[in-house]
Amino acid sequence: MSDEPAPASRRGLTVLPAGPDALLLEVSGAAESGIAEVLALHERVRAAVDRGEGPWPGVSDVVPAARTVLLHTRPGADLPALGAAARALAASPPPPSSPPAQGEVEIVVRYDGADLAEVAAMTGLDPAEVVRAHTSTLWRVAFGGFVPGFGYLVGGDPRLQVPRRESPRTRVPAGSVALAGEFTGVYPRASPGGWQLIGTTDAVLWDPDRSPPAVLTPGTRVRFVDIEASR
Amino acid sequence: MIPALEVLETGPLVLIEDEGRPGHASVGVGHSGAADRSAHRLGARLVGNDEHLASLEVLLGGLRVRARGRLTVALTGAPAPARVDDRPIGHASLVDLAHGSVLTLGMPAAGLRTYLTVRGGIDVAPVLGSRSADTLSGVGPPPVRAGDVLPVGPAGATFPHVDQAAHPSHAVPWGSGDTGVAELEVLPGPRSAWVGGWGSSLGGLLGTTWHVHGDSDRIGLRLSGFRVERAAPYRDVELPSEGLVRGAVQIPAGGAPVLFLADHPATGGYPVIAVLTASAIDRAAQLRPGDLVRLRPSP
Numbered sequence: 001m002s003d004e005p006a007p008a009s010r011r012g013l014t015v016l017p018a019g020p021d022a023l024l025l026e027v028s029g030a031a032e033s034g035i036a037e038v039l040a041l042h043e044r045v046r047a048a049v050d051r052g053e054g055p056w057p058g059v060s061d062v063v064p065a066a067r068t069v070l071l072h073t074r075p076g077a078d079l080p081a082l083g084a085a086a087r088a089l090a091a092s093p094p095p096p097s098s099p100p101a102q103g104e105v106e107i108v109v110r111y112d113g114a115d116l117a118e119v120a121a122m123t124g125l126d127p128a129e130v131v132r133a134h135t136s137t138l139w140r141v142a143f144g145g146f147v148p149g150f151g152y153l154v155g156g157d158p159r160l161q162v163p164r165r166e167s168p169r170t171r172v173p174a175g176s177v178a179l180a181g182e183f184t185g186v187y188p189r190a191s192p193g194g195w196q197l198i199g200t201t202d203a204v205l206w207d208p209d210r211s212p213p214a215v216l217t218p219g220t221r222v223r224f225v226d227i228e229a230s231r
Numbered sequence: 232m233i234p235a236l237e238v239l240e241t242g243p244l245v246l247i248e249d250e251g252r253p254g255h256a257s258v259g260v261g262h263s264g265a266a267d268r269s270a271h272r273l274g275a276r277l278v279g280n281d282e283h284l285a286s287l288e289v290l291l292g293g294l295r296v297r298a299r300g301r302l303t304v305a306l307t308g309a310p311a312p313a314r315v316d317d318r319p320i321g322h323a324s325l326v327d328l329a330h331g332s333v334l335t336l337g338m339p340a341a342g343l344r345t346y347l348t349v350r351g352g353i354d355v356a357p358v359l360g361s362r363s364a365d366t367l368s369g370v371g372p373p374p375v376r377a378g379d380v381l382p383v384g385p386a387g388a389t390f391p392h393v394d395q396a397a398h399p400s401h402a403v404p405w406g407s408g409d410t411g412v413a414e415l416e417v418l419p420g421p422r423s424a425w426v427g428g429w430g431s432s433l434g435g436l437l438g439t440t441w442h443v444h445g446d447s448d449r450i451g452l453r454l455s456g457f458r459v460e461r462a463a464p465y466r467d468v469e470l471p472s473e474g475l476v477r478g479a480v481q482i483p484a485g486g487a488p489v490l491f492l493a494d495h496p497a498t499g500g501y502p503v504i505a506v507l508t509a510s511a512i513d514r515a516a517q518l519r520p521g522d523l524v525r526l527r528p529s530p
Binding site: 075 | 253254256257258260368369418419422423471472474475476497503508
């Protein structure tokens with residue numbers, strides 16, 4: 001049938017239909033570069049929505065993920081115009097010097113996680129080296145979505161890539177700092193979870209009465225600090 | 232005295248809901264809001280409320296409330312027998328509640344969710360700009376319980392101008408041409424290609440008569456009775472998580488579709504092969520476990 005909105009690909013962006021009030025933008029390219037492309041696209045989409053020109057005021061929410069950015073729209077938004085604007089945005093050269101839209105936060109961690117020894121064994125590092133690796137790079141929030149305030153952080157030392165636990169825990173305590181795949185994350189509240197726990201933080205990452213309620217918004221840069229070293 | 236509804240009794244679940252909470256999905260807070268948006272909006276129009284004011288979403292009746300002060304209310308959504316003190320009242324009608332009078336809402340004969348809208352709206356404290364209870368993230372007001380006193384906000388400048396609305400066709404989910412099977416219209420989803428592409432049967436999604444599974448709630452409606460088959464190139468492909476919309480028809484690993492409703496997660500890791508139209512979402516929100524449903528492409 002011909003009435004399917006044709007997925008149009010240009011400069012690595014595919015615009016996919018997502019019902020009456022949304023468009024899904026998918027970046028192409030190698031899997032490992034997808035997140036960097038998504039972060040760049042997300043930043044430019046946010047800026048376009050903030051400027052509020054053309055079809056962008058029709059966007060009510062923007063949701064980055066591993067390879068996609070979802071645009072939720074208000075009823076009656078012009079989806080074809082928005083798709084075209086998104087393609088133009090992706091194809092245009094990046095702004096000359098975009099200052100980081102989000103700030104940098106420090107999260108102080110007690111590296112006492114239940115899986116620290118196991119992570120050390122899996123990575124071939126000793127626990128102190130795991131801590132040094134975790135604290136030595138500037139991480140960046142790629143996307144959220146698991147529970148309010150949880151962020152998937154990328155940009156870590158590649159030696160820290162470990163699989164999820166074979167059987168997830170039914171309860172991971174709030175403040176647990178954990179690893180899985182290329183990601184690190186902090187559980188904002190107690191919840192089930194399958195990530196490898198390496199430490200704990202007292203930082204409150206989610207508070208609906210605070211503005212903004214989440215510390216780890218997409219794009220935010222994060223440095224983990226060892227509480228022992230910070231004393 | 233602040234006008235209020237004093238809750239004397241609740242049925243299985245009574246939630247405060249409005250038009251939802253967009254803007255926070257990137258930090259894991261979904262949009263939530265009334266499951267049957269058109270029923271919520273009809274209630275707002277009847278009593279002269281702005282649609283952003285909150286109403287009560289009553290699952291399967293069982294609600295008894297006493298008016299504090301003189302209130303104007305309307306019942307919309309799933310039609311259920313109702314009375315004020317001993318006097319029966321109509322569905323989708325303006326009803327005046329004298330101070331101290333008690334409104335009793337019975338069990339709907341069909342459908343799931345009846346909306347009680349009060350002129351002025353349920354005026355609990357908003358969280359992140361909305362009074363909606365999100366059953367997935369836990370954001371928003373807790374479920375309504377017996378003993379709660381729900382403040383009613385000041386009436387707006389708009390006055391009610393009709394006393395009664397025609398029953399919308401989705402008041403019973405399968406509409407007026409009652410075949411016993413609800414027909415829900417879908418639009419293309421981002422991953423329609425994973426099940427053969429738009430124009431195909433979408434791996435059997437279209438043309439199958441599905442049962443609504445008992446494990447259904449405001450997060451999503453689970454369908455059973457068949458398995459949607461992926462097209463050959465996608466059989467063993469994993470989909471990285473991506474943003475989800477209300478109305479998304481997602482096919483998890485087992486092949487049994489999930490129709491996501493108001494409290495859907497912000498992201499999901501299984502392909503969304505179609506998306507319900509806005510009115511189909513509202514009808515889906517009124518389907519009960521055991522109901523029969525068919526999906527067809529929106530013309």
